[in-house]
Amino acid sequence: MPDSEAFKRCTARLDEAQVRFSALPNEQRGGGCSIIDAVKLLDLGRPRPISGAMTCELAANFAAWTRYAVRPAARLYLGSEVVRVDTFGTYACRDVRGTGGTIAGRLSEHASANAVDVAAFVLADGRRITVANNWRDNGPSALFLHVIHDSACKRFRTVLRSGL
8 A cells, every 4th residue: 555645635625625535556557547646536535536546645635626616606507406526537547638639659648647637527407517518508507517616626736638
């Protein structure tokens, strides 16, 4: 199990925020890919978290973003609670992908479990707000997505909008 001081501080932050997680063993996966100082989120309360490996720092930021940006914005703009965040995944040993295809030899942040691709937010009232389908709406769904996107830009090093 990871035992670096940074990992210990990070897991203490998760504990303090009452985020349930499981520490994952450090792994070198070959080809420059690795899972170091990572956790698997088990429970953020509501909304339910994603299940893939992510660095502890990413997990702590993701948990805080969900709690302090996504949940309040959903209540304010959509009038409902977020019960689940759907993703396209976290760890994947792969190169960067751009509009022109894959950039050979340049590893994605996914290759070190330091990225999560958010696909949608499922609300308590059954609605599913997706980045792909609702980003360009003229209503509250788009406003919600834009507000949480702006918030994500303040918390994460790289924030992309898929297919836009």
